[in-house]
Amino acid sequence: MKSTLRISLKSGxxxxxxxxxxxxxxxxxxxxxxxxxxxxxxxxxxxxxxNTPLRQLYFIAQMMLINPEGAEQSMAMFRKSVIMLLNCFKxxxxxxxxxxxxxxxxxxxxxxxxxxxxxxxxxxxxxxxxQEMSPATIEEIRKEIAPWR
Numbered sequence: 001m002k003s004t005l006r007i008s009l010k011s012g013x014x015x016x017x018x019x020x021x022x023x024x025x026x027x028x029x030x031x032x033x034x035x036x037x038x039x040x041x042x043x044x045x046x047x048x049x050x051n052t053p054l055r056q057l058y059f060i061a062q063m064m065l066i067n068p069e070g071a072e073q074s075m076a077m078f079r080k081s082v083i084m085l086l087n088c089f090k091x092x093x094x095x096x097x098x099x100x101x102x103x104x105x106x107x108x109x110x111x112x113x114x115x116x117x118x119x120x121x122x123x124x125x126x127x128x129x130x131q132e133m134s135p136a137t138i139e140e141i142r143k144e145i146a147p148w149r
Contacts, residue, residue, distance in 0.1 A: 005032040007040070014041040019068040037065050037111065053088070054124045057081050057101075058117045064110045078105055094123055 007030045009015060014023045015030070016039040032038075039062065050059035060081055063074040082102045089095055097120055104113040 005036075006030070007032070007038075014044075015039070016041075016044065016066050019066060021066075037068075039065055039111075039114075043114065052121075052124055052128060053085055054117055054120050057085065058114060061101075061105060061110050061113050061117065064105070065114075075105070089127070091123060091127060094120055094127075 007015070009024045009028050009030065011024065011026050014021055016022075018037055043062075044066070045055060045059050045062060047059065050056045057078070060074055060078045064071045064078070067074070079102075082098060086095060086098055089098070097116060101113045101116045104110070104116065
């Protein structure tokens with residue numbers, strides 16, 4: 001039997017489990033006895049915060065976990081976005097990690113992909129602040145992969 005996973009939540013905190021949203025009214029510990037897909041509230045990116053190319057990619061990947069019924073549509077959007085980002089970024093570390101992230105999502109490991117995308121945020125911030133990627137390119141990416149905006 002696999003080991004259990006125990007998560008503690010504070011009063012008012014939310015957790016997203018297999019597409020369901022739960023909010024606890026008091027401090028509570030949850031123990032998962034089997035495999036489950038979940039996101040803690042502090043890892044959920046709001047649409048208005050998906051304001052860079054990688055944060056938009058993160059938002060799309062998180063939708064696969066939060067809304068399993070729409071996972072097929074999110075996967076199509078994710079694939080389109082990754083291809084676009086691979087053509088826009090020039091940083092070798094980002095490119096290699098994007099390819100790895102694509103493989104994680106393709107193999108059903110969206111949760112691991114989210115962690116990897118978050119790890120690229122500092123590099124992306126550096127690229128955007130140094131203007132290695134033109135504002136026109138960033139705007140083009142936003143229009144293509146952020147239809148909710």
